[in-house]
Amino acid sequence: MSGSTLVSTEALSGELGGWRIFDCRHDLANPALGEQQYREGHIPGALFAHLDRDLSGAKTGANGRHPLPERGAFIAWLGKQGLKPSDRVACYDAGSGAMAARLWWMLRWAGHESVAVLDGGYAKWVAEKYPVTSEIPRFATTTYPSRPAAAVEVNVKEVEKDRDRMLLLDARAPVRFRGEQEPIDPVAGHIPGAENRYNAENVTSQGTFKSAGELRTEFRVLLRGRAPSEVVHYCGSGVAACHNLLAMEIAGLPGGKLYAGSWSEWSADPKRGIAR
DSSP, rough: OOOSSSOHHHHHHHHHOOOOEOOOOOOOOOOTTTHHHHHHOOOOOEEEEOOTSSSOOHHHHHHHHOOOOOOOHHHHHHHHTTTTTTEEEEEEOOOSSSHHHHHHHHHHHHOOOOOEEETHHHHHHHHHHHHOBEEEOOOOOOOOOOOOOHHHHHHHHHHHGGGGGGGGEEOOOOOHTTTTTOSSSSOOOOTOOOEOOGGGBBBOTSSSSSOOHHHHHHHHHHHHTGGGEEEEEEEEEHHHHHHHHHHHHHHOOOOOOOOOSHHHHTTSSSTOOBBO
């Protein structure tokens, strides 16, 4: 349960010194909250990764709310964090892993092999009374090498051209997918032809991921015999979609792709189709 998908609180606590840890807590309605919470207390050894500042690129108004940074810029950021290719990385957020999965995916995109999300996140860590600290660690900078990507992204032009051949999976809540409510983006609806897989369905009522078998059964219903490599995941801004990518990896169904621009990019151009 550690290495490429999930690490348990028990396993992480037993080997704290053997992991590089990143705190990814973030509140979309209050972007400063995660970093404030980090400074008040975090898992020992953790550095903070800010969704807007560190895990996203510059916004143009047409490329979505959380566009990916340039891959080279992200790799340079990894070096500033003192990361080495041999490091085991654990990412966590406040609970379910929806924010942490973004860094999990991006590390694989950068070619980093050993990266896991903390199952149950900070909420489970604190509930089980594992240690926390307000001390911010320091790591010597490195030059992180450019390596072949182990995760694949698609851009909006590819979605426009090939969406009839893709299985688009939308990770947003059903009411947003159906276009009945849209609390964040200016336009409601979804990309025509997409299916809905609300990422909250990946976890149990306790906030930990469902078993690999359960997830495999549920995703196979959506795939209807198609290969995982035909799946393109999106959401509102390319964050929750990574949670579905992680869930498919846990299920033993690797190979899905990320459309990071997601609904916030797609809906920015009124010429693109909208389904409700």
